[in-house]
Amino acid sequence: MAISVAQSIKDSLTRTRNAVFSRVASLFGASEVTAATWDELEELLIQADVGVETTLHLVERLRRRASDEAILKADVFRAALKDELRALLPDPQPLNLGGRPLDVVLIVGVNGSGKTTSIAKLAYRYRQEGRKVLLAAADTFRAAAMDQLEVWAGRAGVNIVKGPEGGDPGAVVFDALQAAQSRGMDLVIVDTAGRLHTQYNLMAELRKVRKVAGRGVEGSPHETLLVVDATTGQNALSQARHFQEAVDVTGVVLAKLDGTAKGGMVFAIARELGLPVRFVGTGERMEDLMPFDADAFVDGLFA
Numbered sequence: 001m002a003i004s005v006a007q008s009i010k011d012s013l014t015r016t017r018n019a020v021f022s023r024v025a026s027l028f029g030a031s032e033v034t035a036a037t038w039d040e041l042e043e044l045l046i047q048a049d050v051g052v053e054t055t056l057h058l059v060e061r062l063r064r065r066a067s068d069e070a071i072l073k074a075d076v077f078r079a080a081l082k083d084e085l086r087a088l089l090p091d092p093q094p095l096n097l098g099g100r101p102l103d104v105v106l107i108v109g110v111n112g113s114g115k116t117t118s119i120a121k122l123a124y125r126y127r128q129e130g131r132k133v134l135l136a137a138a139d140t141f142r143a144a145a146m147d148q149l150e151v152w153a154g155r156a157g158v159n160i161v162k163g164p165e166g167g168d169p170g171a172v173v174f175d176a177l178q179a180a181q182s183r184g185m186d187l188v189i190v191d192t193a194g195r196l197h198t199q200y201n202l203m204a205e206l207r208k209v210r211k212v213a214g215r216g217v218e219g220s221p222h223e224t225l226l227v228v229d230a231t232t233g234q235n236a237l238s239q240a241r242h243f244q245e246a247v248d249v250t251g252v253v254l255a256k257l258d259g260t261a262k263g264g265m266v267f268a269i270a271r272e273l274g275l276p277v278r279f280v281g282t283g284e285r286m287e288d289l290m291p292f293d294a295d296a297f298v299d300g301l302f303a
Helices: 005-012 014-027 035-047 052-068 074-087 115-128 143-156 169-183 196-216 234-246 265-273 294-302
Strands: 103-108 133-137 159-161 187-191 223-229 251-255 277-281 289-291
Touching: 005 277, 005 289, 005 294, 014 035, 014 294, 035 052, 052 074, 052 265, 074 294, 103 115, 103 196, 115 133, 115 143, 115 187, 115 251, 115 277, 115 289, 133 143, 133 169, 143 159, 159 169, 169 187, 169 196, 196 234, 223 234, 223 277, 234 265, 251 265, 265 277
Parallel strands: 103 187, 103 223, 133 159, 133 187, 223 251, 251 277
Antiparallel strands: 277 289
16 A cells, blocks of 8 residues: 555654654643753754754744743644744745646756665656656766666666766757657656866856756756755755755755654755755655655654
8 A cells, every 4th residue: 555645754754753853842841941941942953953043043933932822731832833843844836847848857966965866766756647757867977877877767667868978968968858859758857967076167067057958948947956865964955055056946855854863954945045845755665755745744743
């Protein structure tokens, strides 16, 4: 029997819930809320990688509500905290995919973030929905990256367009778009390089790839998704800012959510980067990439 999105997200939050939010949930069970209570709440939220700025914002909001609403009961405190957490995750517009002959999705992120497996899971997901998917292996700087993507493309049951090692990533994207149009494909997912040690060159290359995509298919890329490794916490946020500055990132894929106690970074991403989380990686299987559900996520932290 298929597991629901809500249950899958809840299961992936086990480490975050057990390590941090179970303690948050019990924090307000004390007979009296003191300054130490608020300090401990701050500490726990920061441990969960909610981020310092976002944590201070949350605690201030909750303190104000506690005072204004004369909150005394633990369950009311927890409900108020859930409300404030949920308010940080506004519901985004639907993905800008569909309604045209060919959609193009650009995937960016640092090497090791889970980018390749996320691309494969995304391709598998859309193929299961009836889309005709083609992958473009535009990380030509690493032969291993292209080979790895080819293996994952096979697992996902989709085709791939590659170029020579060290070749022009823009040429790969151009060839992939041409191939997609000639073969009647309706979705191209583009892998890109993610080498932070040559950051300036990397970002210049990404901008070039975007331009090539736009020339090949009007208005593309229609979505630019940033893959973030949930296990790296605040480090991932600083990396993400560089990509956001370089390319028009439209959303986040949060990989490896099931392997970390730092799931609170979803709130930091939303508030500090202003980006919607579109998908979350909830396990190792091809099926384990779920559309992000904010209600299920917040509920899962306290389940």
